[in-house]
Amino acid sequence: GAGVSQSPSNKVTEKGKDVELRCDPISGHTALYWYRQSLGQGLEFLIYFQGNSAPDKSGLPSDRFSAERTGGSVSTLTIQRTQQEDSAVYLCASSLAWEGETQYFGPGTRLLVL
């Protein structure tokens, strides 16, 4: 069956531009997570959506980062006024209803800010 998909797979942008990253979770998965993996670093939790509940935004590094999830399915992570330190791999994962379920990861979007 189809797994988690992300687009684009790679994105190069100039400092100061806005970018949008997309995640399509596995059908039927109500929980969706965004993580960031910087070079040589571990995965950093960014934001978490569970069904129709208000998202947990506690991991977003600044107010330039925002995310939404439309119709309980597709999610978009937006980074405004990108900075060079935003360069990283952005990973999306989904799981069944409860947070403690196995997470299934997408292949990631590699973002490079010049």
Next chain:
Amino acid sequence: KQEVTQIPAALSVPEGENLVLNCSFTDSAIYNLQWFRQDPGKGLTSLLLIQSSQREQTSGRLNASLDKSSGRSTLYIAASQPGDSATYLCAVFSGTYKYIFGTGTRLKVLA
């Protein structure tokens, strides 16, 4: 604040060896712990999920144990193969902190 540490950071072994990867966490109030593998340029693949009430989980040549009270988990790989070469990540889940990941162990199995 929950912190997850993985030792060693890198490991190189000849094919056929049994090996142990270690994961430690500072806050024992966790719901579960997962082990993942990450291949270069790829996303993560979940290997084993251990609930807080469990002591171990097994899948094929992989066995993961959990000692919540001491804040430790080990991933045992039996009869390692070159195809096992990857970065192995552990992650702990607690209600407050969500999933917190370690920085991983880069494993290379030599043919």
